Amino acid sequence: MAKNIWVFCEQRDGEIQNVALELLGVARELAEKTGEKVGAILLGHNIKGKAADLIAYGADEVHVVDDERLGMFVTEPYAQAVTQIAKEHTPSVILFGATSIGRDLAPRLSARLKTGLTADCTKLEMDEEGNLFMTRPAFGGNLFATIICPDHRPQMSTVRPGVMKKLDRDDFRKGEVVEENIAWDESKFSVTVLEEVAECQTCGQIENAKLLVSCGRGVKDVAPARELALKLGGSVASSRALVDAGVMDHGCQVGQTGKTVRPQAYLAFGISGAIQHLAGMEESEFIVAVNTDKNAPIFKVANLGIVADAAAVLKNLNKILQ
Ligand SMILES: Cc1cc2nc3c(=O)[nH]c(=O)nc-3n(C[C@H](O)[C@H](O)[C@H](O)COP(=O)(O)OP(=O)(O)OC[C@H]3O[C@@H](n4cnc5c(N)ncnc54)[C@H](O)[C@@H]3O)c2cc1C
Structure with a gap:
């Protein structure tokens, strides 16, 4: 049996x-x-x-x-x-x-x-x-x-x-x-591996990161997000919108058709909080959401919500952490 x-x-x-x-x-x-x-x-x-x-x-x-x-x-x-x-x-x-x-x-x-x-x-x-x-x-x-x-x-x-x-x-x-x-x-055995070549990604191993700075369509320039992630010792991640737009690698995508993450802190900038995105991040220990729309669904799962322009918040955080 x-x-x-x-x-x-x-x-x-x-x-x-x-x-x-x-x-x-x-x-x-x-x-x-x-x-x-x-x-x-x-x-x-x-x-x-x-x-x-x-x-x-x-x-x-x-x-x-x-x-x-x-x-x-x-x-x-x-x-x-x-x-x-x-x-x-x-x-x-x-x-x-x-x-x-x-x-x-x-x-x-x-x-x-x-x-x-x-x-x-x-x-x-x-x-x-x-x-x-x-x-x-x-x-x-x-x-x-x-x-x-x-x-x-x-x-x-x-x-x-x-x-x-x-x-x-x-x-x-x-x-x-x-x-x-x-x-x-x-x-x-019909397959022989000749060589292994590591994929070059623009983001780290997001599933193992303790902190993620995650960008959605509301972020027009991801460079300040990368800078913040670096300063905080985390990685940069994204919603599918930026992956579809060719701005971020698929390896950085959080959600149902991306990766499931559970970092200590998930900082979501300009992400609406679609159900397919939430499926990949809602178990994060502490969620901070920055969005100009006070009714964005991401605020329902956020521990801290900031109704503001993502670019301005990123700029200020980078300045404070200089
Ligand atoms: C089968 C299926 C699987 C999917 N899998 C995934 C998945 O794995 N991951 C995923 O993420 N999505 C997935 N999606 C797509 C998902 O439904 C959403 O379309 C996607 O998550 C939206 O990404 P977004 O929040 O970045 O963009 P949007 O929904 O367009 O939201 C952008 C947000 O930015 C805000 N904003 C705009 N300007 C600013 C500003 N200046 N400052 C601050 N905020 C601003 C807006 O208010 C808005 O809330 C899937 C969809 C389907 C149908």
Whole structure:
């Protein structure tokens, strides 16, 4: 019988990604409901040493495949490894980050494991029978749909980075590390990575930033926003309006079709607060909104609202912080 809540723990260049730790946090909550264990899948090369981190963040058992074929993410070897481990141990749930890797890997696995997959979930709940209730935005974010997968196991979903909360690290937690052996079928390896080239972005990793200076259509010149972000030790972000206008990179976009962020401070300049934007930032710890329209919806989620011209406020803040 299928049991236990598993998380595919994504690593890049040997670094466990934050989303993996966030998913371990929600997996613990789900497992508490059914009394099951939390399992982590860790794939990579020279990666075994990271298993202790996953235990410290909530895993009871870590299934590791440490193999040179897994050094860099390539779909087929990763899919073969996870499929074999999942078939052997039959977890009840497998969660993935809705990252470029998770979005590539999870659908392929759901087909190989003959089960369903709910993408981009914003909420996960479990009943005592072990049914996972996977909630995600639907119809352009205007309503939320809760999806279940009652007839097939594992129940699978992807969750955006920044949506769930990771637990505090606990180095006293105990867990088991299981080294898995994979029967590779190299005849299916049709892709070879020749070179990895880092994308040049005009904004930092907004999902990890503690402070974001975010610009919308009401900001005509983003240079003062960049200056402020730099002075405050944060990153610059934006609404989709500026991405569509070609002013900002898509990597900076916050919202339903961009990134989900949860910084300590989110400073929104000239952003109206459309539901699709709020979906990506309303969990921020402290929200400051600057908008000339006192009825802008962003003020409903703001802790501090300033009815003013964005350019003037940015100029004054930069002057004060000189
Ligand atoms: C399926 C779908 C997915 C979407 N995904 C996303 C997403 O991921 N992220 C996202 O952001 N949007 C997304 N959108 C678009 C979203 O609906 C809005 O169109 C978008 O967020 C608007 O961006 P904005 O607030 O910058 O612009 P606007 O809505 O045009 O708002 C500009 C604001 O600036 C204010 N303003 C004007 N001048 C000034 C000034 N001088 N000083 C201060 N304030 C000023 C105005 O009062 C206004 O409130 C999506 C839409 C759909 C249909």
